[in-house]
Amino acid sequence: MAHVSSAVVRIETSGDRAAVSAVIEQAFEAEAAGEGVRVRGLEQALQTAMAPRDRLALVAEHGRQIVGQALLTRGWVDADQRLVQAWVLSPISVRPDHQHTGIGRELLTGVIACATRAAAERPADDPERRVHIFLEGDPGFYRKFGFVPGDRAGFTAPSVRIPPSAFQVLAVAEAPGVSGALVYPDVFWAHDCVGLRRGA
Numbered sequence: 001m002a003h004v005s006s007a008v009v010r011i012e013t014s015g016d017r018a019a020v021s022a023v024i025e026q027a028f029e030a031e032a033a034g035e036g037v038r039v040r041g042l043e044q045a046l047q048t049a050m051a052p053r054d055r056l057a058l059v060a061e062h063g064r065q066i067v068g069q070a071l072l073t074r075g076w077v078d079a080d081q082r083l084v085q086a087w088v089l090s091p092i093s094v095r096p097d098h099q100h101t102g103i104g105r106e107l108l109t110g111v112i113a114c115a116t117r118a119a120a121e122r123p124a125d126d127p128e129r130r131v132h133i134f135l136e137g138d139p140g141f142y143r144k145f146g147f148v149p150g151d152r153a154g155f156t157a158p159s160v161r162i163p164p165s166a167f168q169v170l171a172v173a174e175a176p177g178v179s180g181a182l183v184y185p186d187v188f189w190a191h192d193c194v195g196l197r198r199g200a
């Protein structure tokens with residue numbers, strides 16, 4: 001379908017939380033039974049555990065209803081010289097009745113723009129400057145936004161269970177020489193939300 005979305009993408013506020021949880025649950029439950037509750041729990045725990053400066057959530061609003069959300073949280077690249085901060089994009093959700101209308105595209109474009117701006121505002125040697133956005137997902141969707149396979153860009157996935165094609169990265173600024181293993185925030189492990197488990 002052509003991009004017909006008239007959603008407005010903006011920063012999430014505390015008043016959005018209940019609606020966001022419902023959107024996440026509906027989006028992921030439509031993918032697989034049980035996934036909705038699991039990913040909703042992950043997202044709530046990430047929002048609670050991460051300091052405000054370590055998370056960035058955008059929502060898509062359509063006709064005064066929240067119909068989508070994307071969340072960035074702070075992870076690290078375990079590079080040779082030091083731990084380098086990076087963004088992890090997870091989850092991204094669009095309510096099933098609004099999918100394939102361009103809202104996912106708008107959310108992704110929005111988080112990339114926010115990360116680009118945040119990186120540009122910090123000097124290159126600032127330890128809190130995050131240049132890379134990592135994700136696990138369908139390359140058919142994400143490569144349109146410039147994401148490339150992480151292993152080809154010099155990074156190792158946080159689990160061998162993540163297929164190489166699913167492990168993707170986008171650099172939003174120059175970061176010469178940064179390579180190493182992606183380290184997820186602890187919450188992803190506590191919720192067993194890293195990679196796909198056999199038989200899952």
Ligand SMILES: CC(C)(COP(=O)(O)OP(=O)(O)OC[C@H]1O[C@@H](n2cnc3c(N)ncnc32)[C@H](O)[C@@H]1OP(=O)(O)O)[C@@H](O)C(=O)NCCC(=O)NCCS
Nearest residue numbers: 027028091092093094099100101102103104105138140141
């Ligand atoms: C993945 C998701 C966020 C995409 O949102 P969306 O609003 O439907 O996406 P859009 O309408 O903006 O689509 C953008 C482009 O990607 C394509 N696309 C959308 N979903 C896709 C998918 N799962 N695989 C491949 N391509 C996809 C669209 O066809 C469109 O391509 P085009 O611009 O060439 O026409 C949404 O389908 C969703 O919430 N899925 C359930 C949760 C999920 O799996 N999240 C991702 C893992 S964290």
